[in-house]
Structure formats: structure tokens, C-alpha cells
Amino acid sequence: MGLIRQHTNLYPPVVRWAKNEKLIDLADTAVIFYDFDILDNRLAYLRSVFPEGTLHAVAIKSNPLKSVLQYIGQQGFGLEAASLEETILANRAGLPADRIVFDSPAKTKAEIAYCATHFNGLHFNANSLEELDRLPTVHHLKVGLRINPLVDPGSPDVYNVSTAISKFGVPIHQWDDIIQALVRYPFIEGLHLHIGSEMSRLDSHAQAVKKVLELAKAVTAKRKANGITQTIDWIDIGGGFPAQYANGPQRDLTDYLHFLQKHNAELFTDYRIITEFGRFVQAHTAWLVSDVEYVLQSGASLPDVPIIHCGADLLLREIYQPKGPVHQIAVLDPLGNLKHEDTWPVHLAGPLCFAGDYLARDIELPRMCPGDQVVVADIGANSFGMWSRHCSRLFPKVIGYSQQRGEIRVIKDRERIEDMLRFWG
Numbered sequence: 001m002g003l004i005r006q007h008t009n010l011y012p013p014v015v016r017w018a019k020n021e022k023l024i025d026l027a028d029t030a031v032i033f034y035d036f037d038i039l040d041n042r043l044a045y046l047r048s049v050f051p052e053g054t055l056h057a058v059a060i061k062s063n064p065l066k067s068v069l070q071y072i073g074q075q076g077f078g079l080e081a082a083s084l085e086e087t088i089l090a091n092r093a094g095l096p097a098d099r100i101v102f103d104s105p106a107k108t109k110a111e112i113a114y115c116a117t118h119f120n121g122l123h124f125n126a127n128s129l130e131e132l133d134r135l136p137t138v139h140h141l142k143v144g145l146r147i148n149p150l151v152d153p154g155s156p157d158v159y160n161v162s163t164a165i166s167k168f169g170v171p172i173h174q175w176d177d178i179i180q181a182l183v184r185y186p187f188i189e190g191l192h193l194h195i196g197s198e199m200s201r202l203d204s205h206a207q208a209v210k211k212v213l214e215l216a217k218a219v220t221a222k223r224k225a226n227g228i229t230q231t232i233d234w235i236d237i238g239g240g241f242p243a244q245y246a247n248g249p250q251r252d253l254t255d256y257l258h259f260l261q262k263h264n265a266e267l268f269t270d271y272r273i274i275t276e277f278g279r280f281v282q283a284h285t286a287w288l289v290s291d292v293e294y295v296l297q298s299g300a301s302l303p304d305v306p307i308i309h310c311g312a313d314l315l316l317r318e319i320y321q322p323k324g325p326v327h328q329i330a331v332l333d334p335l336g337n338l339k340h341e342d343t344w345p346v347h348l349a350g351p352l353c354f355a356g357d358y359l360a361r362d363i364e365l366p367r368m369c370p371g372d373q374v375v376v377a378d379i380g381a382n383s384f385g386m387w388s389r390h391c392s393r394l395f396p397k398v399i400g401y402s403q404q405r406g407e408i409r410v411i412k413d414r415e416r417i418e419d420m421l422r423f424w425g
């Protein structure tokens, strides 16, 4: 099956649809649209390329909208939580504990005890050997241990979590200590790895899985020698597959699976697989529409500066971090039609009182005036969860739609002033 992406031609009819349904009012200077058809396509794709029985636990941090989590759960998928708060969010979104995977490098004793009491069957990935000592002697968690395989995923530095100084997982060179711990704690039934996001070296990921499978075999052999029958039953291979922000087709998972199968045939036959993709599932599901409030013009040959209603508060990584995702941008006229003509260089500015708040600099866009709208594509991953309170602006309304089912509705209301006041105490 093919992977679908947003298309600029889709923006005008969907905005009109929302307006006709009276879902947008004057205070909605910025609105986020969420496309459930694209989510369906990504989920179905994952299901089609991995073996039956794989638990795809979509990383909540990539998109924590409760309606989206509910939907993922209703389709029989799982969720990966990076904090106790996300674990509770997943549970409130209707997911049974055995479809939630809890990873965090900072689990407190109280949080661990809470999970053991409230979430029978939760997949609980311990991040360190020390954390194993905090587990109660009696519990019904499905415990895994995160391993750092020490390979280079070819990710940008801030997303590479498989280095020697990573805070994630037990470095695999502590081989003997790991095996001893897994004999001491015979209830451990899984091994986990996640080596980085936006991976460019898929062969490295396959090498990482290979190392972890060798470890799993060594553990099972040592346990057997000690009269322990519990084997390593599942391998959680993490997330990290990239999204495609530039124009052009999305890279599919075929290469990734090809390497996995070539180096790790037994992963597909001897173990249950868990995945934790975030960005690959979510990046293309959402887009932002913002009013153009002003267009500053500094001189005949200088770029225009249109000011819109979301900036570094929503696209925090993109704006604060060099080499973050570069989003495609489109412009709608006051009637909601795409503008193509009369392009001009612009610095596209966000609304925050901070000199760096630019979504893009020196890009050519159709010349804008107040009353136009700007669309920022592919904001479905790592935007909402990064929302920043700098300048205390309100989180925009989110409208979810499915063209296939002919459904459109508000899935998250625009924040209210009271919400902001409550946040600041």
C-alpha cells in the first residue's frame, strides 16, 4: 500500500468546510487541522509491513491530543508513554494497560509503585539496572530492560541517544552485569532499544537489533543454566524512522525492514515485536492556518515581514534549533483560495516578543496582505507537545476531519484566558 501526504490543494476546501460548519470564529486567528485519513493510512501501513501480533505503540510525545490517542487505541494500536503523566493520559484515552509502553529515564519509587498498583499488564521498560532494584517483589507488570547498543543512527546530535554518554538504557558493554541482573530478576521478559530519531543509517538500526538479540540469547542460556524457564519473549525496537518534510514522496519502511530481516531473521519468528514510531506516524497529519495580521515592509528591495499567530510557541524545535524540520508553506487569499502569483522574499514572523521568532527567513512566497492566511504544513509531530508559554498566548483550536468518512469536528477547543491564568497559579 502507498503512503499519502498532505497536498496544498486540500487546504482551501477543508478550511471552507470548517467555516460552513461554523467551527471557526473571529477569535480563531490560528487554527490547527488534523487529518484522520492520513493517520489511518500510516497506521494501516505499519500493520501491513510488520508481522501480525506486533504491538505498534505510537509515541505520545509526538502528538498527545487526547482525541488522537483515543482514535489510535480504538484501532487496536498501542501508545508509548515517556512519563507517568503520559501513561495516565493513555489510560484515560481508553487504552488498556497492556497496550501502553512506559519508558522514562526518571521514574520515581512512587511512580513505579503507582504503575504496579494501577496498571496490571503495563509494558514497563526499566531504563537502568538501578531502576530494577526499585520494582516491588510482587507485581503484574510486563517488564523490559532498555539497552543502549552503542551504534550511530546517523541522527542529528540532539536526537542521538545511543552514544557513550547517553542517559538512556544500560550500555551493552556492561554485558556481564546485564546478564546477572536478568538472572536475578527472572520476571524480565523483554529487551528494549531506541537509538535515535530522524535516523538516516537504517543499517545501524539493524546492527543494534542484532546486538540486542545476541544478548537475549545469552540471557536465555544463562537462565536455563540456572533453572529459570522465563525466556526473553519480546523485543521493543523503538521508533526513529524519519518523516519527509521536503516536497516529494515519503521514504517508506521497506529499506528499514529489509535490513532488519537480512540481519535479524529470528526477530520475526522467535519474538513478539513492539515498535514506538512517533514522527513517522504523526508528522504529516496536521497543518496550521493562521491569519496574516500585519505585513511589515522595510524598503523596496528588502523582504516583507508578515506576522502570523503562531511561532516559537508552537514550532519550538524548528525555531530554537538549527537544522530542525523545514515546513512547506502556502498562502490563502481572503476568499480562501491558494495564492500562487507575484512571489516576493519574506521573513515569516511569529507573534512572540523575541527577536528569533521567525518561522522562515528569505523564502519566496506570494506577496501577502492583512486578511490573507498562511498554512504551515506537516506540524503533526513534536509541535503540540512542545507548546511553550513564552508570552502566555493561548493554544489554538484543533479541528479534526476525515474526508473519507465526511466528518469534521472540533477535537480540542481553543484555550481560554482562564486556562492560562490557572497555569500561572
Ligand SMILES: Cc1ncc(COP(=O)(O)O)c(C=O)c1O
Binding pocket: 059, 062, 080, 103, 194, 196, 197, 198, 238, 239, 240, 241, 276, 277, 278, 279, 280
Ligand atoms: C523511547 C522513545 N521511543 C520512541 C520515540 C519516538 O521517536 P520518533 O518520533 O523519532 O519515531 C522516542 C522519541 O524521542 C523515544 O525517546
